[in-house]
Amino acid sequence: MSLLTTPIDDPRFCPGCHHLRILEELAGAIGELGLRPEEVCLVTDVGCVGLADRYFNTHTFHGLHGRSVTYAEGIKRARPDCTVIVLMGDGACGIGASHVVHAARRGAGLHVIVCNNLRRGSGAGQYRSRTPGGHAPLPLPDRLPEHPFDICQLAIANGASHVGRFSAFDPELRRHLREALRAGGFVLLECWEACNASAAAAAEPLTAEALATLAERLGMPFGLLHTGGPRWRPAPQAAAEQPEPPLGFEPVRPLELSQRAAVWLAGSDGQYVDFAASVLGGLATAGSLFAVQSTDRPIVGGDGYSVATLVLSTQPIRHLGCDDPDVVVILSSSGERRLGSLGNLSPRCLVVADKDLPLTPTRATLAQVDARSLVGELGDAWVALSLSAFGLVRRGLFTGEGLLAAAEANLTGPLRAPVLAALKRAVAQAVGPTASRAPDGASARG
Amino acid sequence: MREFITGNQAIVRGAVRAGCNFYAAYPITPAGSICTEIRQAFARLGGVAIQTEDQIAAIGQCIGAAMAGARAMTASSGPGLSLCSDNIGLAQMGEVPLVIVDCQRMGPATASATAAGEGDVLFARHVTSGGYPLPVLAAADVASAYRLTYEAFNIAERLRTPVILLASKDISLSRQTVDLEAIELPPQARRPPAPAGRAVLPYAVQAPADVPGFAPLGGEHPVRFTGLVHDEAGMLTVDRAKIRRKLTHLRDKILARRHELELVESDLDRRAETLIVSYGVADGAAREAVAEIRARGGYVSHLTLHSLWPVPREALRAALTPRVRRVIVPELNVGLYADELRKVISTAEVESIQRFDGGLIHPQTLVEHVLEADREPSRQQSPAEPASAVTGKTAGRRSRTRGGRRCRS
Numbered sequence: 083m084s085l086l087t088t089p090i091d092d093p094r095f096c097p098g099c100h101h102l103r104i105l106e107e108l109a110g111a112i113g114e115l116g117l118r119p120e121e122v123c124l125v126t127d128v129g130c131v132g133l134a135d136r137y138f139n140t141h142t143f144h145g146l147h148g149r150s151v152t153y154a155e156g157i158k159r160a161r162p163d164c165t166v167i168v169l170m171g172d173g174a175c176g177i178g179a180s181h182v183v184h185a186a187r188r189g190a191g192l193h194v195i196v197c198n199n200l201r202r203g204s205g206a207g208q209y210r211s212r213t214p215g216g217h218a219p220l221p222l223p224d225r226l227p228e229h230p231f232d233i234c235q236l237a238i239a240n241g242a243s244h245v246g247r248f249s250a251f252d253p254e255l256r257r258h259l260r261e262a263l264r265a266g267g268f269v270l271l272e273c274w275e276a277c278n279a280s281a282a283a284a285a286e287p288l289t290a291e292a293l294a295t296l297a298e299r300l301g302m303p304f305g306l307l308h309t310g311g312p313r314w315r316p317a318p319q320a321a322a323e324q325p326e327p328p329l330g331f332e333p334v335r336p337l338e339l340s341q342r343a344a345v346w347l348a349g350s351d352g353q354y355v356d357f358a359a360s361v362l363g364g365l366a367t368a369g370s371l372f373a374v375q376s377t378d379r380p381i382v383g384g385d386g387y388s389v390a391t392l393v394l395s396t397q398p399i400r401h402l403g404c405d406d407p408d409v410v411v412i413l414s415s416s417g418e419r420r421l422g423s424l425g426n427l428s429p430r431c432l433v434v435a436d437k438d439l440p441l442t443p444t445r446a447t448l449a450q451v452d453a454r455s456l457v458g459e460l461g462d463a464w465v466a467l468s469l470s471a472f473g474l475v476r477r478g479l480f481t482g483e484g485l486l487a488a489a490e491a492n493l494t495g496p497l498r499a500p501v502l503a504a505l506k507r508a509v510a511q512a513v514g515p516t517a518s519r520a521p522d523g524a525s526a527r528g
Numbered sequence: 529m530r531e532f533i534t535g536n537q538a539i540v541r542g543a544v545r546a547g548c549n550f551y552a553a554y555p556i557t558p559a560g561s562i563c564t565e566i567r568q569a570f571a572r573l574g575g576v577a578i579q580t581e582d583q584i585a586a587i588g589q590c591i592g593a594a595m596a597g598a599r600a601m602t603a604s605s606g607p608g609l610s611l612c613s614d615n616i617g618l619a620q621m622g623e624v625p626l627v628i629v630d631c632q633r634m635g636p637a638t639a640s641a642t643a644a645g646e647g648d649v650l651f652a653r654h655v656t657s658g659g660y661p662l663p664v665l666a667a668a669d670v671a672s673a674y675r676l677t678y679e680a681f682n683i684a685e686r687l688r689t690p691v692i693l694l695a696s697k698d699i700s701l702s703r704q705t706v707d708l709e710a711i712e713l714p715p716q717a718r719r720p721p722a723p724a725g726r727a728v729l730p731y732a733v734q735a736p737a738d739v740p741g742f743a744p745l746g747g748e749h750p751v752r753f754t755g756l757v758h759d760e761a762g763m764l765t766v767d768r769a770k771i772r773r774k775l776t777h778l779r780d781k782i783l784a785r786r787h788e789l790e791l792v793e794s795d796l797d798r799r800a801e802t803l804i805v806s807y808g809v810a811d812g813a814a815r816e817a818v819a820e821i822r823a824r825g826g827y828v829s830h831l832t833l834h835s836l837w838p839v840p841r842e843a844l845r846a847a848l849t850p851r852v853r854r855v856i857v858p859e860l861n862v863g864l865y866a867d868e869l870r871k872v873i874s875t876a877e878v879e880s881i882q883r884f885d886g887g888l889i890h891p892q893t894l895v896e897h898v899l900e901a902d903r904e905p906s907r908q909q910s911p912a913e914p915a916s917a918v919t920g921k922t923a924g925r926r927s928r929t930r931g932g933r934r935c936r937s
Contacts, residue, residue: 119750125592135752136763141745143595144754145588146614152585156592156600159576160550161746164596181588184581324572333529360532360703367532367705375532375703381557381641398705400815402669402698403888 094133098287100250100275101131104197108167109138111259122165125154127178129171130277131197148178155190165263166191172198175233182233186240186268193263194270196233199277230300234272238308243267246306247297250275251290258306267311274304328497329361335491337369342395343479344407347466348417351379351386355413358466359390361501362474365485366394368492374399378420387420392470394479407431409473410446413453413466415439434473449476451511464504471508482509530707535673535699539629540565541708542677543601547716548627549575550598552589554582557641558700559603559631583611587628591615594624595753597744599681603629606648607638609655609692617656618755619690620778623731623740625719626689627680632696632808634886643886644698646808647861650868652692653837660775661782663687663789664837666694668811670704675711676834679791682717687781688739694836696860698809698888725749732760736777737784783838791834792843797822800829802854802898803847803876805869807833810858810881810889817894828898836865839872852876856897858889 095101112122122140126132128147135142141164145153150168158166175182175196185192238245244265248258250273262271274297276288297304345362349355356377363373371394378389391404410427412418412435424433424444431446436453451472456465475482489505533541539562543551551566553559567577576593580586583604590600604612609630619626630652634645652664663683667673673695680691722728722741730751731740740760743751752762757774759765765774782789795818806814811832818830831847833840848855855878857866863880870878881897883889 120746120748123596123745135754139750141747141750142752142754142762143592143745144752144756145591146618146755149584149588149615152580152588153592153595155585156550156552156589156594156598157596157745158592159578159589160593160596160598161744164746180581181585184585324568331532363703363705364532367530370530372705373532373703374705376698377642377701379642400669400812401888401891402702402704402809402812403890405890 096278098278101197104250104273105134105137107256108259110256111263114260115263117165123157125150125166125168127174129173131169131171134169148174151178151181151185154192155185158191168192168194170194170196182237183240186237186242189241189267192268196272197275198272199275232302234307237270241311242270243311244269245308247272247304249290249293249304326495328495330494331364331368332492332494333368335488337366337371337488338484339371339394339396340479344404345392345409345470346407347390347411347470348421349388349413349466350416351388353413354463354466355388355390358470359392361467362470363392365489369488371396372398374402376402387416389417389420408479409477411469411473412439432473432477434469460504460507464500468504468508471505472512475509475512482513530705532703532705534701534703535670535695536561537565538670538674539677540569542674544569544573546678546681547599548601550593550600551577552580552586553602554580554586554608556605556608558633558697559605562603583608587612587615590626591619591624594626595745601627605631605633606635613656616690617658620660621755622753623688624690625684627684627691627693629693629695631700632694640886642697644888645860646696648694649836650864652694660778661838664692665834666807666836667699668808668832669699671706671711672834673699674708678713685719686717688719696809729760730762731758733777737780739781786838787842789835789838790840790843792840793832794843794847795830796847797827797829798849799827801851802856803829803852804856805831806858807836810860813889813891813894814858816891820895821898826899839868841872848875854879856881858894860884
C-alpha cells in the first residue's frame with residue numbers, strides 16, 4: 083500500500099474481496115494530490131469497509147452504522163480546511179440514506195465513497211436495499227425481486243456536485259477517485275465490487291464483464307454521472323452586528339405594585355396572548371418587580387387555544403403555577419373552555435371579556451369590552467396586552483399613571499410606540515366609565 | 529440586570545457562557561426555541577448552529593464537531609432523546625465532551641408536547657446500552673437552567689463524557705425574572721490536552737479514573753476515534769485485559785468523582801423530622817411549601833437536587849439526620865426518583881407525591897402532606913377539587929388520591 087497507510091500485517095478482508103483494491107487506489111489518489119495525513123480525516127462506520135480506518139495514517143473516525151455522513155459533516159463544519167472522506171458500505175447507504183440526501187442538499191463539502199459489494203458481507207450475506215433483484219445471496223423470503231436503491235441518482239437529485247458509479251475492476255479507478263477528491267461540494271462515488279464471503283460466491287467469482295452486464299441490465303450504468311451543481315459554502319462563523327431587538331426593557335423607573343397579582347389570559351392562537359404576558363412581565367421586571375409567566379398551548383391536537391398565566395410580585399416567585407387569579411382576560415371561547423369553569427373564581431377577581439362571548443356563570447366581577455373594535459383600533463397584536471393592562475389597572479394592582487410612566491421610561495425599540503399606545507388605551511378605558519355586569523346580566527359598575 | 533426570559537433562553541445563555549460554539553438539533557417542542565435563540569447568539573458571537581434532518585444527524589454532527597475541537601450541544605425532548613440513544617453510547621465509548629438537553633414533555637410517545645411531565649429521569653440515566661454511568665443534571669427553574677447548562681459543559685469537558693441536562697416544558701417555555709449576571713459560576717473547564725508530540729495516543733490514561741488528553745480531529749497530528757472497544761491508540765482490540773481496562777475506565781472516571789458531581793442545594797433544619805427532596809419543576813412548589821410550613825411554626829428540611837445521576841449520596845447522607853423519619857419526594861411522573869431513593873435510604877420512609885396529568889404539583893399539596901403526619905388518619909378532602917396527587921407511602925403498598933388545589937398551569 084501507499085505511504086499513507088500503516089503496513090498491513092493482518093488484512094481483515096477476505097481473499098478476493100475488492101475493498102483492498104479500492105483502499106489502495108484511494109490512498110494512491112490522496113497521495114497524488116499531495117495531501118498530508120493530518121489534512122485528511124477518513125470517516126467510516128459499521129460494515130466490512132468500515133475496517134478501513136486502521137490502514138490509514140490520517141485522522142480517522144469510526145462511528146455507528148449508516149451515520150458516518152453525520153459525523154463527517156460535524157467534523158467538516160468544525161474544521162473546514164480538512165479534507166473529509168467518508169467510506170460507506172451499501173448497507174450504510176440504506177440505513178443512512180436520509181443523511182446522504184440532506185448532506186447533498188446542504189453541499190456539505192464531503193467526499194463520500196460508497197463501496198457497494200451488493201450484499202452484507204460482514205453479516206451472514208443477507209440481502210439489503212442495494213442488492214439487485216435476482217442476485218440476492220440468500221433467497222428473498224417471498225422470492226420477489228426488489229429493485230436496488232440508486233444512491234447516485236438520489237445524490238444527484240438532491241444537489242450533489244460530482245457523482246459517479248464505477249466498477250472496482252476499472253483500471254482508471256485511481257483517476258476517478260482523484261477527480262472526486264478534487265471536486266468541491268457534495269461528492270459521491272459508488273464503486274461496485276465483488277464479495278467472496280460465501281462459499282458459492284468464492285467458487286464462482288464475479289468478473290468485470292458480469293458486473294458491467296448487471297449494471298447495464300439494471301439501468302445503473304458505470305461512468306461519471308454528474309458534475310457541476312451546488313458547491314459547498316462554509317457557514318459564516320464571523321461575528322456580526324445584530325439589529326436592535328424589537329422591544330427592549332431598561333430598568334430606569336420602578337413600577338409600583340399594590341399586592342401580589344395573578345393574571346390569566348385566555349385566547350386562541352393568533353391573539354398574541356403569550357406576547358402580551360411577556361411584555362407585561364418584561365415591563366414589571368424592568369420596574370424592579372418579579373414575574374413568572376407560564377404558557378399552555380396545544381402544539382399537537384386541541385382546538386387552537388392559547389392560555390398564559392402571569393404572576394407579579396415584589397418578592398421572588400418560586401412556584402410556576404398560578405392559582406386564584408386577580409384578573410382573567412378572555413378573548414375567545416376556546417380560551418375560556420381551556421380555563422374550565424369560571425364558577426370557582428372569587429368575587430374579587432375581575433373577568434375582562436369580549437362582550438360577544440357567552441361565558442359560564444361566575445361570581446367574579448365582569449367587565450365586558452368591545453374587543454372587535456379594539457382590534458380595529460389597535461391591531462390584532464395589541465388587544466391581549468391592552469385588555470390585560472386594563473384589568474390590572476381596573477383591579478387596582480397598578481395605577482394608570484404608574485404603569486404609563488414606567489412604560490415610557492423603560493421601553494426601547496421599534497415596538498415601543500405600539501406598546502405605549504395599547505397601554506394608554508387600556509388606562510384611558512380603565513379609569514373611564516365601562517359597562518360591567520353581573521353574571522345574571524344585570525348591569526353593574528366594575 | 530434583571531431580565532424576563534424563558535428557560536430555553538437561559539439554556540442558550542448558559543451554553544454561550546460556557547463557550548459553546550456548535551449546536552445541531554432537529555426542532556421539537558418544547559426544545560425548539562433553543563435553536564432560534566442560539567442562532568441569534570452565534571450570529572453575534574460566532575459559532576455554527578444547524579437544523580438537521582433528524583435527531584440522529586443532530587447528535588452525530590455534534591459528536592464529529594466535538595472531536596474536532598468544538599464545544600457542542602444538542603437539545604431535544606423525550607422522543608428525540610430516544611433517537612439519540614445509540615449515539616450517546618458512541619459518545620461514551622469515544623469519550624466525547626457533549627451536552628444533551630432534554631426538554632421533557634409528557635410521555636410516552638408523542639403524548640402531549642406542551643403538557644408538564646418529567647418522566648425522563650430514569651430514561652436519561654439508562655438511555656444507552658452497556659450500563660456505564662452518565663452524569664444527569666436537572667434544572668428546576670430558569671435561573672438554574674442557565675447555571676446547570678454551564679455546569680454541564682464543565683463536566684462534559686473535564687471528564688470527556690456526554691452529560692444530559694433535564695429541563696421540562698414548564699422551565700423551557702416559562703418566563704421568569706432572573707439576574708443571570710449575579711449567578712456565580714466556577715471557572716470555565718477545558719478538556720485536558722494530549723501531551724505534545726508526534727504520536728498521539730488518544731485514549732492513554734495512567735490510572736483508570738484519569739481522563740485521556742485530547743487532540744482534535746483535523747489538528748496537527750492525526751488521531752483516531754472509534755466506537756469499537758479499543759486500546760489506548762484507538763485501535764479495535766479483542767484483548768480481554770485491554771477491554772477490561774477501557775471499560776473500567778469508563779466507569780471509574782465518573783464514579784470516582786461522584787462527590788464532585790453532586791450539585792445540591794441544602795436547606796436543613798436540625799429539628800426536622802421531615803425532609804423534602806425535590807428536583808425539576810416541582811422544586812418551586814417545594815420551596816414555597818417549606819416557607820409556609822416554617823411560617824406556621826413547623827420544622828422541615830429541604831434538598832434541591834440539581835444532579836440526579838450519580839445519585840448525590842453525600843448530600844442525602846448529610847440531610848438524613850437521626851431525627852428524619854419521612855422523606856417526601858414530589859415529582860411529575862409516577863414516582864420514578866422516589867423509587868431510586870428507596871434504594872439508598874434505609875433510615876426513613878420515602879413517600880412519593882406524584883402528578884402526571886399535565887398539571888403542576890401545588891405547594892399546598894405538599895404543605896398538607898407534611899403537616900398531616902400528626903393528624904392521620906382523619907383528613908378532609910374537598911369533593912369540588914380535582915384529584916391532583918397520588919401518594920404512596922411505599923410503592924404499591926398504600927396509595928391514595930389526594931385533593932389538590934385547582935392549579936391552572
